[in-house]
Amino acid sequence: MATVEALVAGPITADTVIDQAAPSKRWGRLGLLVPAGLLLIIGFIVPLVIMLWYAFTDPSVGFGNFAWYLGDAVQQRILLRTFTTAVNVTVICLLLGYPYAYAMVAAGPKLRAVLTLLVLVPFWTSLMVRTFAWVILLQDHGPIQSLLATVGLGQIPLIRTNLGVVIGMSQVLLPFFVLPLYAVMTNIDRRLILASSSLGAGPITSFFRIWLPLSLPGVGAGSLIVFISSLGFYVTPALLGSPGNSLISQQIFTQVNGLLQWGRAGTMGVVLIVITLAILAILALVIGRSTSTIKGVR
Missing domain, CATH: 1.10.3720.10 (MetI-like)
Known part of the structure; x- marks a missing residue:
């Protein structure tokens, strides 16, 4: 049955293989950005948010x-x-x-x-x-x-x-x-x-x-x-x-x-x-x- 379904679906071309592999490559590239993103969040975004929080709330809100x-x-x-x-x-x-x-x-x-x-x-x-x-x-x-x-x-x-x-x-x-x-x-x-x-x-x-x-x-x-x-x-x-x-x-x-x-x-x-x-x-x-x-x- 698997062979029949494959034949009905049409021939497998190089473009089909690339299209099927594209999502995995895309997620792989995004995965490489995770360490840099975490470093940016921990080293810059979080301290900036804390600084903003203190500026508007310490000693009173305003x-x-x-x-x-x-x-x-x-x-x-x-x-x-x-x-x-x-x-x-x-x-x-x-x-x-x-x-x-x-x-x-x-x-x-x-x-x-x-x-x-x-x-x-x-x-x-x-x-x-x-x-x-x-x-x-x-x-x-x-x-x-x-x-x-x-x-x-x-x-x-x-x-x-x-x-x-x-x-x-x-x-x-x-x-x-x-x-x-x-x-x-x-x-x-x-x-x-x-x-x-x-x-x-x-x-x-x-x-x-x-x-x-x-x-x-x-x-x-x-x-x-x-x-x-x-x-x-x-x-x-x-x-x-x-x-x-x-x-x-x-x-x-x-x-x-x-x-x-x-x-x-x-x-x-x-x-x-x-x-x-x-x-x-x-x-x-x-x-x-x-x-x-x-x-x-x-």
């Missing part, structure tokens, strides 16, 4: 925590200082990281290996060790102050200042800018530069008309990583800065660990996330319009 935060001039200055510091760190990483990534691409194999090793070494060193090294370098009678005095610049306060925080954070986050930019630069076709030279363009024109626009995706990726990481940085600002120039991460720690104000800490986190998402949305809109304009010109 918008009292948001009214306190938005009406406190001190907290507004800290929030502005946090974003200003993040912008400064991003700009410094851009100014230092772009030439470095370009040198990695333009260098020979041996020099490129050395430059890559220098970028990777900080990942093998503890963040605490690197930050304490900056404490020694930036202290009032440290090596940097001695160097400044030698060249005639005098005593410039570095430790326990926002300038010292920016210097330390820039050094820590610089590899996170260089590596994405280097990955993009390695995929740029060098023949485009040779073609522009053959058409009469000089090195500077070729750089600004060809290389720089093609490397902008790497600049954007590295800048976003550095900027977002700077907003939530805690260790380096806590060790190199002072309570007078604290950032929002230090205020959140104080509210939770010192004052046990979980609702206010949650409110700070919510405000920081909302503003960050708004900035990312604006940047995505600007980049999208710029891409559309370039395509229209082409």
Whole structure:
């Protein structure tokens, strides 16, 4: 009977086998996403929900925590200082990281290996060790102050200042800018530069008309990583800065660990996330319009 039913159903073709195997393959692919999905839920969604819960319910249900935060001039200055510091760190990483990534691409194999090793070494060193090294370098009678005095610049306060925080954070986050930019630069076709030279363009024109626009995706990726990481940085600002120039991460720690104000800490986190998402949305809109304009010109 089974043979008769199979003959009545029609011939078995390759398309039939693929259609029958497609559901199992689809479920198999979805199964591979389960570990990543669980990690996302446990590591991001659940803490975010808890933070939102405390922001609206502790110590009482309502918008009292948001009214306190938005009406406190001190907290507004800290929030502005946090974003200003993040912008400064991003700009410094851009100014230092772009030439470095370009040198990695333009260098020979041996020099490129050395430059890559220098970028990777900080990942093998503890963040605490690197930050304490900056404490020694930036202290009032440290090596940097001695160097400044030698060249005639005098005593410039570095430790326990926002300038010292920016210097330390820039050094820590610089590899996170260089590596994405280097990955993009390695995929740029060098023949485009040779073609522009053959058409009469000089090195500077070729750089600004060809290389720089093609490397902008790497600049954007590295800048976003550095900027977002700077907003939530805690260790380096806590060790190199002072309570007078604290950032929002230090205020959140104080509210939770010192004052046990979980609702206010949650409110700070919510405000920081909302503003960050708004900035990312604006940047995505600007980049999208710029891409559309370039395509229209082409």
